[in-house]
Amino acid sequence: MFKPATQPPMLASLILATGIAVLSINMFLPSLAHIAEDFGVDYGLANLSVAGFLAVSAVMQLLLGPLSDRFGRRPVMLWSFAVYALASLGCALAQDIWVFLAFRVIQSVVVAGQVVSRAMVRDMYDTKEAASKLGYVQMVMALAPILGPSLGGVLDMLFGWRAGFWLYTLLGAGLLWLFWCDLGETNKQPSTTMGAQLRSYPELFRARRFWGYSFCLAFGIGGFYAYITGVPLVATAWFDLNPAMTGLGIGIITVGFMGGNFITGLCAERLSLIRLIIIGRVISLVGPSIGFALFALDVVHVAVFFGAAVCVGFGNGLTVANASTGVMSVRPHLAGSASGLSGALVVALGAVLTTLTGAVVSPDNAPFAVLGIIIVSSALGLLSALYVAWVDAHDPLPSVQ
Structure with missing residues (x-):
């Protein structure tokens, strides 16, 4: 039950990884006004938890993709979700807006759920089958932007805005365990060194x-x-x-x-x-x-x-x-x-x-x-x-x- 995975992941695991990356953007949006009120700041400052998250997630994508080519998909995904769970816990416990915002931007590491999952699908299937599988992944993942804000609003109404971040923490920890047990390595030809990886970039450009x-x-x-x-x-x-x-x-x-x-x-x-x-x-x-x-x-x-x-x-x-x-x-x-x-x-x-x-x-x-x-x-x-x-x-x- 706790043995590390050696086989390629189930498609359901990759759907969950992609879904939580989307939920992390939008589930807490109904709570923004309450977050600003709780910390005694204006709404614009609290809204940095959205803008900052998106900005750092763009940088994270530039880093996590190459790291998964160099070191493998599995370790990048595991480390990313471990950091995500800890950052979510930091948001839930934060007593200062700047501490909250710091942990919030660290949460953006969850973008690995999208970047690495796509690469794993491409590793596992040939081109046309990969497109078909990604189509189904995207179809199920699309439920996240529909259901996420509603769920976040209900949690805020019943338990306060921190409840959403407690849920992020539990989801991050739960998916970390799932990936440990199910997410076997799919990158069979990682780069030998980071230098070699960087030298291969002109091929892409x-x-x-x-x-x-x-x-x-x-x-x-x-x-x-x-x-x-x-x-x-x-x-x-x-x-x-x-x-x-x-x-x-x-x-x-x-x-x-x-x-x-x-x-x-x-x-x-x-x-x-x-x-x-x-x-x-x-x-x-x-x-x-x-x-x-x-x-x-x-x-x-x-x-x-x-x-x-x-x-x-x-x-x-x-x-x-x-x-x-x-x-x-x-x-x-x-x-x-x-x-x-x-x-x-x-x-x-x-x-x-x-x-x-x-x-x-x-x-x-x-x-x-x-x-x-x-x-x-x-x-x-x-x-x-x-x-x-x-x-x-x-x-x-x-x-x-």
Whole structure:
């Protein structure tokens, strides 16, 4: 029962690892106001627990991916979750806002659950099967952003804001035990030295497909960030929706995402990565474009706006798993590094689009500005996918077909 694992992990373990990485971002969000009140600080300072976490998680992805290529997936995952459990405990016990924020940013090491899990899936399966498995992982993981804030709100209401961090602590410790027993090493060819690992980086930087897949992934998810940033203003200023209905509107894009990932799981072993990605990018572009045109024609209805969001989510469901697999398949021996670097790019571009959306959206222009940013982001994602298709046509690489 307590013997260290020697076999590759169950897919369920990787789903849990990915899910807790998402829960760690959003489950405690309903408690932000209470955290600020408890520590006697303004809301902006307490909100650093979100912004700081995201910023450090981008850096963590750049570090953890290469470390898993050098030392193996298993030790990186085990150490990351041990640190995460201790950092969660520190947050739960903190009596000062700066101590709380320090432990909160250390919690960002949980991003290993996403970075290393993706690399392990790529280690365990060939390209098309890896895309299929990642599709199912993403589909189940998508429940986390839907259920997380609700769970956090209930815990806060019943036991106070610290209850969420006690739960993070228990989850971290529980998953650490699970990974010890189930997460066998999948990286069979680790780099001999860290120097050798760093010297192999130019291979990744010179790989045109890597950048094509990465920007396709980043612009696709960037449209999601723009949507969740702007939808509260659209919902209240244009449709007079109450908070509960606004929350439902935010979550509806995830429903589309789950559907797209389900199709990916079914079709990825029969269709090429890039074909599914291009289909996804076209859907993500056409849906918001139709919505924008209908608003311009004064067809102002809640179904128009949220229908466009479902298209964006569905398109991303066809994109994310396939593009992630493509990123890691360009140089399979650098799968961890590729996963980390592309993940950091996604976070960075997401931060830019979130900031841009917040700056340009107003009560008067809300649906046009939000849909416009999504359209531009989706179009750039489609161009990135078409670039990969062009590279494939001129320089075929069978392992990613």
